[in-house]
Amino acid sequence: MSLPGQAPPLVLAIPSKGRLQENAAAFFARAGLDIAKGGGARDYRGTLAGMDTVEIAFLSAADIVTQLAAGHVHLGVTGEDLIRETIADAEARIELLAPLGFGHAHVVVAVPRAWIDVKTMADLEDVAAAFRARRGERMRVATKYVHLTRRFFAERHVSDYRIVESLGATEGAPAAGKAELVVDITTTGATLAANALKILDDGSILRSQANLVASLRADWSPGQRELARIILSRIAAEEEARTTREVSALLSRFADSLAAEAKAAFSARLRFHSSDGRLTLNCPKEKAAPLADWLIAQGAAHVCVAAQDYVFSAANPLYERLIARLPKL
């Protein structure tokens, strides 16, 4: 809520409840961005410590999607599944800046385990056609992902079905006789299995997780872009730190050819190599151990692998991705 004459704020939408909120708050906190809830009746609004012109909007994950699509908020945290389900022209309205590593949801096609003859979408297409030919009715698919289902089924030529909208306990619909199969989210598959359902081999519609999303329809004044740049550089620094490791060793000879080999084999980047042999590389977390082995093979006596708090860089890939999609000022 800006006052006349005040610079318009950057609005960042955060899920208002549940695990998604906790995870989102923790994510921003890791990036050094502390979210403070506003006091009193306006506690659906909040602030970012130390950044007066950033406004936090606490909304449901579904509302965040519509607000992003409409351009009423600039940045938001929400699930990719909701984005793909709700926004028909998502590519034109929003940009997924970064997956956040929480809020995982796998949207899948699941059929009764008793259908031992059905393993693939092609089987389902065949069975759905036979079902309709035999009964004069279409097979019912219970789901809350109406659009994802239509798109996925159409791409695979499954047309003899009918969607039954289900807003809760979708996995129970076949047992309750309300549908023949479901399109639902699963994390471990345990709930589906408990309901005697199985996932089709090629029935994976979307592997979704919470994303940091930018609206392309929002007003992006120079001031708002600068606020986004600051926020995104902190997030990028934390993400870079979280996903990479600093690997250091003492190695007097480290020719350019070795640097190239380290890059090719371990995606390692040379940060620093001094004349006294101190060598520092940065590489993806999961490559740290193999890189250390390789450095020892090159003659290093010890290799230290260290986790980092932040890695700030002159380049800011998240912001560059956003700015590339915004109109030039």
Add this chain to the structure above:
Amino acid sequence: MSFTDQRSERIIAHLTGAGYARIEPPILQPASIFFDSGEDLRAQLYLTSDLSGADYCLRPEYTIPVLSAYLATASAGARAAFSYCGPVFRFRPGQDSEFTQAGIENFGRPDLEAADAEILAIALDAAAAVVRNSTPASRLSVRIGDAGLFSRLLEALELTPQWRRRIARGHSQGKSLDVITSLGLNGTDHSGVLGVLEGADKQGARALVEDLLSIAGIAPAGGRTPGEIADRFLEQAALKAGSGLSPEKRAVIEQFLRVEGDPYQASAQLRALARDAKLDLAAILDSFDTRLGLIAGQGLDAAKLRFSASFTRNLDYYTGFVFEAYEQGRGGQAAVGGGRYDQLPQALGAKTPIPAIGAAIWIDRLSQNGGEP
């Protein structure tokens, strides 16, 4: 009065003048009557609901509402001919969601070929009536086909029902015969079970499926019975054994689908094809020729229509004669489309079969000059 209004007036005058009484079903329709037309149409509906929670939609097309209204009357089953013209509503990204559709529906006529010819002639004349100083033959290029011919061919080839279904379905999806046949067993290999079932009878297969389920500790559930699952295994065993679609039969289908051009020549080609392959297509080709004669009798130059054996529109819906007309030089989407849909009345609740044929005219796709005085 807008262009569309003037053109609508002219079209409706033409259609009612041809003896098709005007009927205008409410714009607000119960949504459920369109749900069985498939998710493609359903995805385009503008939905709303009332306080009781009942779902309604803005009519996305006329045929189902007109047919439903006709079936609800005491004269359902009797001969009846209707015309309509008004707005229809469909969600179409990047296009107008409200557009004007005119059309005719003809129910209960036993003289099928005559009804086919009449519908084609009236629809083309009406479309031409809004395009000034022109005749259908000069301004519209017309494509005709026959969904019944294709179905009859598959029947005459004595293909197993599953092959017929698979080929008809694949054809509707625009797949080539190559793709349809190479799908084989739909990607899933159950060779063990299928081997056991080869030559088994229905009861044996069903017992086996029930045993398999009980060994695995799975309760039969989810709409399909063990009998249905067993039937599908038997079908697959038959497909695996290669029964049904021999290379010869496949060649006949391919030859059939390539036939196109002047409908008289096409008819002769199809007769030759039937004779060579020793298939009995006489009755349906006689009907095809009768229809051509009646089309000519309507004053249309039947030789100028372009027949295509592979043109069947939507096989799920159309059962016989089908046609589409494009305004020459305007490319893109058909401005007129229609065909015979004899299965829809019973799907919508008719107790007995009722012949049904209709055509739609999309006024917005016809050139604008016809609206000028």
